[in-house]
Amino acid sequence: MKTHLLYRGRDFDWDQALPPNHEALVQDLELETLFQAMGGSDEYLLEVARRVILLGVGDDLETIQYRQAVLKDCLQNAAIIRQIYELGVEAVERKRKQWFGVMGKSPMGILSGSVDLLGSLVDLLGKLRLIGREHARKFQAEGFVNLFKMVEAELPDAYFDKIKVYLRELRFPEGILVSAELGDGAESARHTLRRGEKAKAGFLQRVFKDAPQSFTFKINEKDDAAGKAISSLRDRGLNPVSNALAQSAEHIMSFFASLRGELGFYLGAAALQQKLTQYGVSTCFPVPAPAGSNKHTCTDLKDLSLILTVGKQVTGNDIQADGKTLFMITGANQGGKSTFLRATGIAQMMMQSGMFVTADAFSAAICSRVYTHFTREEDVTMKSGKFDEELRRMGLIIDAFVPNSLILFNESFSSTNEREGSEIAGQIVHALLETKVKIFFVTHLYEFAHTFYKENMDHALFLRAERQEDGKRTFKLKPGEPLETSFGADLYKEIFAGAA
Amino acid sequence: MTTINQPVRPASGGGSDRAATSAGAARVPAILFPQAASVPAIPNAEPEFFRDLNLDQIVDAITKGRESYDLKPFFYAPLANLDQIAFRHEIMHDLENEALFAALKAFSDGMAAMRFALDREEEFNYQYQKERAQLGAAVYYCDAVANLRRDLDATGARSRGLLATRDFLAQYVETPGFKTLSQQAHAAKDALDAVRYCVLINDSNITVRNYDGEADYSAEVEDTFNIFKQGDVKDYRVSFNETVGINHVEAMILDFVAKLNPQPFAALDDFYAKHQGFSDRTVLEFDRGIQFYLAYAEYMASFRTAGLSFCFPQMSDSSKTVLSRSGFDLSLASKLIATNTAPICNDFELNGGERMLVISGPNQGGKTTFARAFGQLHYFGALGFPVQGAEAKLFLADRFFTHFDTEEDLKNLQGKLKDDLIRMHRIFDHATSKSLVIMNEIFASTSLEDATFLGRKVLTRFTELDTLSVCVTFIDELSRLNDKIVSMMASIVPDNPSQRTFRIIRRPADGLSYAIALAQKHHLTYENLKGRLTR
Incomplete structure (x- = not known):
């Protein structure tokens, strides 16, 4: 029994390690605001959103489309999804109560814990089956169609009834019958649990005809050693059965847990959608393009983290840049460069996790990793200078680099002088461009940007943060040659206006 | 479990000791030496030079898991002549036959199972338990012996030692005593197993x-x-303590x-009454002796799987022209292998009248390691084993001496120098032209002038004696004393003096000291990246 709502034909692996650079990604792209918006005050949902989004990069195009379909169904049937999600929550709650401390118990203890929990879980499965029978037709996504089908196919009525009989029998009202052989020290060995009923049915016959020889004795309940010996015998007999029951309970439990986790992601997305609607922000389902296709277009792409921070609509950007692999972004301070960079990174990650994006239209090649290299505060540990620290982080990216990655640079290598910074940035970008990669580079390093501009590459796009004649920013990026000043004077004037 | 009233086991007759190790005056197993007459005294204490050459760690590693066989004394007794070495080489050659090796392992396992069962018999308190354990021991024993006899025939052993064992077993398994034992043990066990x-x-x-x-x-x-x-589910089965x-x-x-089930238990009682002390002394001794070879073979295998070689050395008791190709320090190599690092292999060669290697060069360059490897090669060669490396030609020394810098203790420096000299003097007293001497940083506790003076005296004396020796020193002058001395140096990477290669090569000492140079720390230039990104 599998849910398979995040992947066609497989489970989401909740235990896998997050990508090595996830901390930098979360910090640089301010993804925490996104996770918060999806999870709200629910720590669990927050963690689900974090994992699915951070681990989504690297999945294939079909997975993105598969999830988009499931998400569309969820947005349509929010109440039913919530009901199913609650079954998962209840299962987890039951487990917490009934399963607690099963590990470390004797097989007898494990068995009775398992029988209890299975009783509850089988009830929940029954409820899930009912929901499916009532509402399945409202769902179109392959993921849901298969889920409801699977529940019907794997749990027919007859099987349900059979399970219930076993759950009663396994409380052993007639006693426990164990067979054994003699081990290397004549101790009892190779224990097997036996069905005792047959012996009982033939009881009279046995007494009058060839009653087999048997010896019966009673153990003194105060005799601890005797009690131990008997429970050891019993437990060795029960071991495989208790294992089978515990594994069954675990399996059904993991089905519900995965139902809870996978639906949790879509519930989070629905919550985010609702919030954005409140702010009057429209979204669209992006069109993922094959890896390496260098597709990149967007209309009115807005920075989700900025929206969530200010709680209202913000300025978006339009980019038509199919075939481009180097995006060099220069221009005015406070002109929206970082915002654009973040918007691009967040949209890419949301697209790859199967979500909608905050744009009127968005289409981009999927990438296998997203890396960020943003300028940081001075290293507080004093272990290394700022430039050294920048190089160290760059080294980590190179170590983990895989082809078809997206790298976002923000003011990188500007902690040394312009000439050296430009030289090093140039060497790094040149080397990277010889692999399969898409680079967005926000920079004030004029020499660096200008050198690339002069090279006149087909696959490079130069964008500039717009500054009107009066010094006002529109927060729009327009194609344009790098300029030698970043208009810091404007900013100076603005901030020190009163002081003049 | 309770161990009240532990009954005394009936005295085992005819020297059939239950475990190979318990013998107070155990005979040296015949499998270790060609003739009983030539068996040397087996010392019980570790030789003095063991620690300096890390032989203590190495022998610990070799005998690990086989402590109960008490094998260490055999590792303390280097062989006296080339025939003894050939005898052991033959057996080590036989062990390269995988089927034969497996057969000997199976025999050892069977004998270990027998001993384990007999130990249990002693621990048990209930009669049926005792009887059943003893019966199990007999079955293990009979099967181990019968299978080894069959396998030594089938796998084509060729060494004198194993052929003699084969012949002994062929005769032994046909004795009425063994045949009855085996038949009755199996019959009694089969009947109980069916219950x-x-x-x-x-x-x-x-x-x-x-x-x-x-x-x-x-x-x-x-x-x-x-x-x-x-899918993967947790295993909820409880493991019971056995x-x-x-x-x-x-x-x-x-x-x-x-x-x-009266019949099977009657047969059990009967077997116990009839077959006390069933094992044969020669079989038990063979089981102990063969561990000496198996232990070393398994030790070698741990290096071979890491890509390092071992070879049968050509041993001589007359020629002091020695050589080793791709040798290494066993103790360091096993540490490196544990961390998946490849140890560096080195060569040496002494030709004609050359007798002494003087090693100099940068600190941490692998000099001491090299000197140890030289000693280890000769020592394991003298034990009759294959040695590390692709090729080796070694001298069978009469004695081994080491002079390593001792830990600084509470004595003052003069005391330490005096101590060093006393130790050196003792070596002079005992060393012959056939001995092997390894010196490491001698007289490091005194002034350069003193150390040079003393070093010159000592080295000259050894070369006059014609002793095969190695001397690690920071005084490069010592490498130019006379024609019997060959200079070797720890080498460096030409472009990067701060990186050690751990290669020791034959060349004149240059006496330079190397400061650590600054490396290109992050490897982020265009050229670096081209390499890193196209891996």
């Missing part, structure tokens, strides 16, 4: 009866719940089982 009984537990009421075809309920339940068992000793209730059940 199957049931216990019905209903609260405190316990019923014991013979098994009567009752269905396997586990299988039924597992079958039903199988649909829920997919003490097989039983308590009074279990003993009561066992007595009922015996009453339900």
Whole structure:
């Protein structure tokens, strides 16, 4: 029994390690605001959103489309999804109560814990089956169609009834019958649990005809050693059965847990959608393009983290840049460069996790990793200078680099002088461009940007943060040659206006 | 479990010691030396030079898991002549035959199982338990012996030692004593193995009866719940602690089982009464002696799987022209292999009248390691084993001496120098032209001038004596004393003096010291990246 709502034909692996650079990604792209918006005050949902989004990069195009379909169904049937999600929550709650401390118990203890929990879980499965029978037709996504089908196919009525009989029998009202052989020290060995009923049915016959020889004795309940010996015998007999029951309970439990986790992601997305609607922000389902296709277009792409921070609509950007692999972004301070960079990174990650994006239209090649290299505060540990620290982080990216990655640079290598910074940035970008990669580079390093501009590459796009004649920013990026000043004077004037 | 009233086991007759190790005056196993007459005295204490050459660690590693065989003394006794070495080489060659090696391992395992069962017999308190353990021991023993006899024939052993063992076993297994033992042991065990009984537990009421075809309920339940068992699930089976000793209730059940199955238990009683002390002394000794070879073979295998080689050295008791190709320090190599690092291999060669290697060069360059490897090669060569490296030609020394810098202790420097000299003097007293001497940083505790003076004296004396020796020193002048001395140096990477290669190569000492140079720390230039990104 599998849910398979995040992947066609497989489970989401909740235990896998997050990508090595996830901390930098979360910090640089301010993804925490996104996770918060999806999870709200629910720590669990927050963690689900974090994992699915951070681990989504690297999945294939079909997975993105598969999830988009499931998400569309969820947005349509929010109440039913919530009901199913609650079954998962209840299962987890039951487990917490009934399963607690099963590990470390004797097989007898494990068995009775398992029988209890299975009783509850089988009830929940029954409820899930009912929901499916009532509402399945409202769902179109392959993921849901298969889920409801699977529940019907794997749990027919007859099987349900059979399970219930076993759950009663396994409380052993007639006693426990164990067979054994003699081990290397004549101790009892190779224990097997036996069905005792047959012996009982033939009881009279046995007494009058060839009653087999048997010896019966009673153990003194105060005799601890005797009690131990008997429970050891019993437990060795029960071991495989208790294992089978515990594994069954675990399996059904993991089905519900995965139902809870996978639906949790879509519930989070629905919550985010609702919030954005409140702010009057429209979204669209992006069109993922094959890896390496260098597709990149967007209309009115807005920075989700900025929206969530200010709680209202913000300025978006339009980019038509199919075939481009180097995006060099220069221009005015406070002109929206970082915002654009973040918007691009967040949209890419949301697209790859199967979500909608905050744009009127968005289409981009999927990438296998997203890396960020943003300028940081001075290293507080004093272990290394700022430039050294920048190089160290760059080294980590190179170590983990895989082809078809997206790298976002923000003011990188500007902690040394312009000439050296430009030289090093140039060497790094040149080397990277010889692999399969898409680079967005926000920079004030004029020499660096200008050198690339002069090279006149087909696959490079130069964008500039717009500054009107009066010094006002529109927060729009327009194609344009790098300029030698970043208009810091404007900013100076603005901030020190009163002081003049 | 309780161990009250431990009964005394009947005295085992005819020297058939239960375990190979318990013999107070154990004979040296015949498999270790060609003729009984030539067996040297086996020392019980570790030789003095063991620690300096890390031989203590190495022998610990070799004998690890085989402590109960008490093999270490055999590692303290280098061989006296080339025939003894050939005898052991033959056996080590035989062990390269995988089938034969496996057969000897199986024999050892069988004998270990026998000893384990006999130990249990002593621990057990209930008669049936004792009897059953002793019966098990006999079955292990008979099978181990019979299988080894068969396998030594089938696998084509060629060494003198194993052929003699084969002949002994061929005769032994045909003796009436062994045949009866084997037949009766198997018959008694088979009968007991066929016993199957049931216990019905209903609260405190316990019923014991013979098994009567009752269905396997586990299988039924597992079958039903199988649909829920997919993928990797946790194993919820409890592992029981395997003490097989039983308590009074279990003993009561066992007595009922015996009453339900009188014949098998009568046969068991009978076997126990008739077959006390069943094992043969020669078989037990062989089991101990062969461990010496198996232990070393397994030790070598741990290096071979890491890509390092071992070879049969060409040993000589007259020629001091020695060589080693791709040798390495065993103790360091096993540490490196544990961390998946490849150790550096080195070569050496002494030709014509050359007798002494003087090693100089940067600190941490692998000089001491090299000197140790030189000693280890000769020592394991003298034990009759293959040695590390692709090729080796070694001298069979009469004695081994080491002079390593001792830990600084509470004595003052003058005391330490004096101590160093006393130790050196002792070596002079005992070393012959056939000895092997390894010196490491001698006289490091005194002034350069003193150390040079003393070093010159000592080295000259050894070369006059014509002793094969190695000297690690920071005084490069010592490498130019006379023609018998060959200079070797720890080498460096030309472009990067801060990186050690751990290669020791034959070349004149240059006396330079190397400061650590600054490396290109982050490897982020265009050229670096081209390499890193196209891996």
